[in-house]
Amino acid sequence: MSMTTPPGWYPDPGTPVLERWWDGTAWTGHTRAAGQALPPAPPTVPLGPVAPHPRPRRRGRGAVGAVAAAAAVLVTALVAGVIVLNEDDGEPAAKAAPPADATRATSSQERSTAPAPPASPSDDPNVLVDQLNGITLPVLPGWEKADSRIDGLPTMQTKDMFDCPGDAGAYCHHATVNTRTPTRTDLKTAEALAKHDIADAAGAAFGEDGLGRERYGGIVSHREVRSGSVVVAGRTGYAVRWSVRTGAGPGGYVQSLAFPSSVGSESMILIRFALDAGAGAPPLGTLDRITAGVRVLGGQENGGVGTSVAPPAP
Template identity: 60%
Template sequence: MTMTTPPGWYPDPGLPGTERWWDGTVWTAHTRAPDGQVFGPPPVAVVVAPPARRRGPLVIGAAAAVLVAAVVGAVAFRGGDGGGPQPGPAGSSVVASGTVNSPSVQPSSGPSADPRTLVDQLNGITLPIPDGWEKTDDPVSGLVTMATKDTYDCPGDAGFCHHGTVTTSTATMTDLTTAEAVAKHDITDAANDAYDHDPVGSRPYNGITSHREVKSGSVVVDGRTGYLVRWQVRTGAGPGGYVESLAFPSTVGSQAMVVARFAFDAGPGGPSLALIDTVTRGIAPIGGGRNGGVGTSLAPPSL
């Protein structure tokens, strides 16, 4: 059985005395001192480790659970492509200059767990966990994820679905440099991952049948100007939902774009859309406080 090393901070194989972030698939440009101080990217080339599995899903499917249990001993959330809006081509994450094996030691410990706070160590941010929500581990993608505690039988293919999910990640698979471009590019993948296919081709909602943009524009996230795109998607089964891609500059490491994805059901059990803005306003640096930056005069757009 082939097991992948989980995301985390590990000793940099090419720069002694430094730790580098392993995202579960490749070494990234994010580095830090062993005491936790984050640096920018070092003046050395970062190399790509052997390819691993693709970004994971946001809903638990029965077939997916069986597959992932056999591989990693855990359930997988929904993701994929197909009948709904199609994703754009994938880019490359970092520049290769040789071969480096994945880390084989335990990652450095992060901030202590708080059931009310979702911590994204890589991007140096925290998100408030709303009442009725909880942090959920995604062993397939390694994405920082929270979801509603309550689940229900998916209206399409068999499985269990969440009424709402939120994930954060670093936009390393693209050469886009602005928050607007990243958000507009990501929304298609976000919709597919939330409401179209799961990793084994099942359709918890019988796939996406149509979508429309309901909101887009600039927004302040942790004192920096970001951009959001929100779609309403209709599905072959169930009420469909709302998907948002929110992109904003990271204040740590290489200052790559951070992407937060929101997926909220549109039915009676779905969370209020106002909660998206509440979570967005609550994004803060690890350790508290607020970052200053371009766009501090903006306010989150109203519903």
């Protein structure tokens, strides 16, 4: 005697964790998770030709246990599917923080590969910077920037020193150069300023110093050996050079160089040079070399056109 299986939800023959609706004669396209409460019967839509299915067994305790186990498997699969979808659905997945050591290593690497900030010209041992007047001077080999200055002026000098010929207890440098802004003067032209300053420059270099010492025995005489227009950092200036004979030692040379600043109100700038004439002193041409190396701070040069310093007077 044959028995027809009534319509209902039965384990899917191809996917055990699902149940498929049996309409009494054929399988339909409706499925659900195994073990769900029975919803209203879906419309009968056969899948088409389906292989005959063995007659379903009646549910008992064994069937309920199988359904529960299948539900547990389904829940596990669904949880795993949600995790996978969360990672692949386009939403950014939270990433674990890197170890502290890795963070420190990365930061150290970034610091080592980051370009170093540009150094300030004031930190360059080969450049003397006059911030007030907006110029720089080259510090030549064998020269250094002065560490201590009584007057606070930007100064450079030769590294080598010797016993001052007029004061055995003092030491003198073979050459010194400093820059300044002229004050207490109404002189407006570079020529007038240089001619007026040269005597003070000679006294500061070879006369009595700030401590009242005459390191060279004082100035005995002088003569002008050069004067004339000169281009300094793109500006037309004027230079006066003296040869000085001193009471002690071989004497030396002083030069006052005046030119208009390229910043602010274009006030005048003075550069004073002093050069010992004894053994071990730099050649006289060093003064011209330093003059040619004067630059506007930042490299922006403009101004008039001048001539080189006039040749020595006969």
